[in-house]
Amino acid sequence: MARIKGQGPTDKELAILKVLWAKGPSTVRQVNDEINKQEKTGYTTTLKLMQIMTDKGLLIRDDSTFKHVYEPAASAEDTENRIVGDMLDKVFAGSAEKLVMRALSAKQITAEERKNIRQILDQMED
Amino acid sequence: MARIKGQGPTDKELAILKVLWAKGPSTVRQVNDEINKQEKTGYTTTLKLMQIMTDKGLLIRDDSTFKHVYEPAASAEDTENRIVGDMLDKVFAGSAEKLVMRALSAKQITAEERKNIRQILDQMED
DNA sequence: TGAATTTTACGAAACGTTTCGTATTTCATT
DNA sequence: AATGAAATACGAAACGTTTCGTAAAATTCA
DSSP states (O other): OOOOSOOOOOHHHHHHHHHHHHHOSBOHHHHHHHHHTTSOOOHHHHHHHHHHHHHHTSEEEEOSSSSOEEEESSOHHHHHHHHHHHHHHHHHTTOHHHHHHHHHHHSOOOHHHHHHHHHHHHHHTO | OOOOSOOOOOHHHHHHHHHHHHHOSBOHHHHHHHHTTTSOOOHHHHHHHHHHHHHHTSEEEEOSSSSOEEEESSOHHHHHHHHHHHHHHHHHTTOHHHHHHHHHHHSOOOHHHHHHHHHHHHHHTO
16 A cells, blocks of 8 residues: 655645644544645545645554544655655756756755855864 | 645656756657656556646647647746745745744755855845 | 334545657748 | 658546545534
8 A cells, every 4th residue: 555656745745744744643624724724624524635645655644543543654854855856856966966956056045044054064064 | 637735746747847857859759768767657648637737827838840849838946936835835834934943944954055045145144 | 023213334436746759830940 | 752760749548646425434512
């Protein structure tokens, strides 16, 4: 049942993961309520999605109680790294430099953010 | 017929665009030959895809001659910026800093690349 | 206990992408 | 012009995602 292809989570799957990362282990209702703050979605739709994500290995389900509790199988950090890594290969032929350039030009960043990025670069010099 | 949603090109669409960006305006056969160097794909499959991409506004077709010639409607630069911008919003809540951090940790980059990134940051200080 | 409520399970429809078979059109060669 | 080769057009199937209606199961509470 485990995920085979290298494709990352879909948009809807990512929305569910973000709720779980932010709120911690949650029931379908909790996730659906949260998602409905941004976009109206039927309860069974969210349920089905989370069941499929469990089959795929994206979520872990505790069904020892009536209201099943779900949590992400992977951390936000790992998942974000994976998504960025996929895009790196797919769009930029593996060049992190090109991706960074695009990220910087795609959105105006503040002097503060530039400073933080420099610090990260400094830390990598070792 | 123009594309409505903000979604970027799909994987296959991107593969076609990359060929056209690299090789310049091309026929379906030229694109299909190029794609088949990496993955076997039927000629009519590529044809259909390029026809749909034309409908979507991703490609521009010159059908004044027998062998239609296609070219991308947008530059690689614009498309890459768009893809990164979408990911920025979708995954990183608009934080370019977070995306850059992930890009740097997703792949080992060289001292040379770090230097180039610093130069980009320097240029933004004005 | 029994009725109402909440949750889960299941199946299928709607949608977009990708693939390809077949028919039609256009061109090149003789 | 006739034949064969190459290209395009068309339709539909296969696939995965997303949506939801309905049924079944579990829980709550009156």
